Amino acid sequence: MNALARPTLEVQDIACWFDVSPSWFDRAVLRKPRRTLKAVDGLSFVIPRGTTFAIVGESGCGKSTLARMVVGLYAPTRGTMSFANGAGRDGHVRTQMIFQDPFASLNPRWRVGDIIAEPIIHMGLRRAGAETQNRVRQLLATVGLSDRDAGRFPHEFSGGQRQRISIARALAAEPEFLICDEPTSALDVSVQAQILNLLKDLQRELDLTYLFISHNLAAVRHVSDRVGVMYLGRIVEQAPTDDLFERPRHPYTKFLLETVPDLDNPRRDRISSDIDLPSPIDPPPGCAYNPRCALATDLCRTAVPESREIGSALLRCHLAA
Template sequence: MTNAHAKPTLRVDDVACFFDVSPSWFDRTVMRKPQRTLKAVDGLSFVIPRGTTFSIVGESGCGKSTLARMVVGLYQPTRGTLSFADGSGRDGFVRTQMIFQDPFASLNPRWRVGAIIAEPIKQMALRPSGVETQARVRQLLETVGLSGQDSNRYPHEFSGGQRQRISIARALAAEPEFLVCDEPTSALDVSVQAQILNLLKDLQRELGLTYLFISHNLAAVRHVSDRVAVMYLGRIVEEAATDEVFERPQHP
């Protein structure tokens, strides 16, 4: 599918993310309870070459979403660095977008689909006029397998799979090079999951996107990934090419 020797798009070096989960001030000072730190992510290192898919699997609470949030800049790492390089291999800014698990919660129910997808285009001034923004919205809807006319409808008028397509169109509207997909199909019916995975694969091929893909669904991971890392308690305990992990797994 991809060239594993391409220049890295994302380099993660000894990244950690700790949360202060101490008891309240009263409990600490009066009841003498100690301060507590939760090490959600504790020393991850990996490289994702441009145009490839790197997947993270691991049990609930092992730190996958915390990593995803650091990659898109929602959390700052406590330690370590995340560095992006663009297509020329220069260090710098790479546009990242995130696709969330729940397409029901992540779309504003009061907005028409057209307005939802136009939002990043307007915010980043990617098109010079309203007419061109609308044309771009229609094009994005068709790219994800919906119709241009769907822009006048509201999110609740769509099925779960269609809503995830709308989330993907909104993410693409920002013209990202890098997509973080955090459990993108786990809220969907099994029959719909494969369609969304195939859409993500097609988009990767057409647009040269790089993916960080997080999932509990091992069949999905096998279908889309070039490399797979197994996380356990905030660390990577195994990392290999997809076929290797599935043929000779070191961890259950």
């Protein structure tokens, strides 16, 4: 494959807003205002080919909305998203998605062999018949399953095995870019490690590029090359994985890392927050994190921080910058 066709996702100031206004009657008669949910509000990052860029953050910060924009399920409200060869979502770079719940993402009425064969046949990657069935058996072996599993239904498998089937289905389309949206959150801890190791092995063997979305910091540290910390629709800190975990700069990044259990120091003092994540429909003025930040100043409460480069990191924070 020509190196110029290899994917490097470049995202510039991308946003995705949803109109959640009251009904026409409520607006016209009761004078209720229009309301906008800013699920993603100005993200910029680049993912070099063959690497993994992870997005972490609390539930509701916009991670899954970003994933759906990358695969084309949602249209961006503004901003640009393209691959290195100049192709966008409708270009030649093949993208596939691995979903959070493997049971919900697999058709319960289809046998596993048919599920994996569907993208092969639909995209015309192999001739129907023996050639497609050989490819299905090869994919099952690639993800650690037996060719006998092709004749079984999804409910006959464990959660980890179902996620392997989901990965095989994604690989059936011969993708160059995979979006992994919380791929291990529904699995037991021991099974999570198996799936993460499988994803890393596939990346080396097939030269895949990953956008890995998770709230599991241990998983993120295991698989990613660079991490973006997302808060209320924006990336507040972005850095190489080792730098971010060893030298976090943003107060929110430090807060997230403090939530990770430490068996060597279980009674350590932790950064606490008694305030829930604000609503993206009505975000606080200034820095969105200021109501939960012990270091917030008047500047933080009035001015939105710009993204600044500090060493190998990018930060949105008045104090950290």
